[in-house]
Amino acid sequence: MENIVMTETFPLSTRRLNKTYYSDSGETVVALEEINLNIETGEFVVIVGPSGCGKSTLLNILAGLEPATNGEVLAYHQPITQPNIERSMVFQNYALFPWLSVRGNVEFGLERRGISRQLRRKIAENYLNLVGLIDFADKRIHELSGGMKQRVAIARAFAVDPQVILMDEPFGALDALTRRFLQGELLRIWRTDRKTIVFITHSVPEAIYLATRIIVMTARPGRIKTQVIPNLPHPRETTSEAFRELEHDLYLALDEELARGFNFSE
Incomplete structure (x- = not known):
């Protein structure tokens, strides 16, 4: 067994993390098994693996959206038991608030932090500038394209100055050209802010293009x-x-x- 040393210097750590789902009929599905992982400050970690291997489940556990069955999951050596603004999440389906403007969406987390209206506006506009959407600050979400919505989601995630940004296939639903453009934009922002990022994808080229470390499941x-x-x-x-x-x-x-998952024989 690999000896994983847990220290408070890691934004995220897991030790012998397991996740099992139980159906009403009593059947069990083991989604994750013996996940030992340390995420370093400022890393851009990309996780790839076959469909159904538990990538999104792992991300949800790191976010505090669901519990592990057993094992440890820690943020700076503190147990993760619920969502926290220090771990921003970017979903594939944007998860934006349609009743708010673009600026209002980016300011939402800042308001939760108790930041003044004047400073919220300044921070939001800075990140809208970074993602090229300052001219759309007063638009409603339904007026934006899919790529623009994802840029709002990225701006919102970075704006609250979290310790970690978790991204669950954020570009999976986009066309190839928009996806490539947003990959470059995300890298540019990450190189400016050096936030710790954990990113899920099915795309091997995307993983190589973005990651400082690639984890294969x-x-x-x-x-x-x-x-x-x-x-x-x-x-x-x-x-x-x-x-x-x-x-x-x-x-x-x-x-x-994939061959093992489909039980293919040689």
């Missing part, structure tokens, strides 16, 4: 299969030989898990 029950640190400077050229080699290696690791 097994088929269910989800375990950590391997971890990779891409030794490629940002911004990364997706057509480079080094990028393609890493992409090939990650696909091989994931193909093994």
Whole structure:
């Protein structure tokens, strides 16, 4: 068993984390098994794995949205038992408030922090500038495209100055061009703020393009299969030989898990 040292220097840590679901009929599904993980301050960690391997479940547990069955999940050495504004969440479906303006959505968490109206406006407009939406500050959410909505969600997540930002396939529903643009925007903001990010994706190229560390999960029950640190400077050229080699290696690791998940024999 790997010896994971828990210290308060880690924004997020898990030790022997397990998650099991129980149906009304008494059946059990083990979603996560023996997850030992330390997330360093300022890391951009991307988690990839087969569908159903528990990636989103792990993120929800880190966010405090659901409990682990057993094991430890900690933020700076304190147990995570519920959501906290220090861990902002960005969902695939935006989760914006339609009754608020773009600016109002970005200011929402700032108001919860008790920040004055004048300072809330200044902070919100700074992040709307960063995501290129300052000219849409007074628009309603229904007036925006999908890509613009996700940029509002990103601005809202960063604006509250959290310790950690958790992102659950935030670009999964977007077209390829918008997705690539927002990947670049997210990297630019991350390099400015150096927030700790944990990002879920099904896309291997997206993982390589963004991550300082890639975590590959097994088929269910989800375990950590391997971890990779891409030794490629940002911004990364997706057509480079080094990028393609890493992409090939990650696909091989994931193909093994897909085959195991479908019970394919050689």
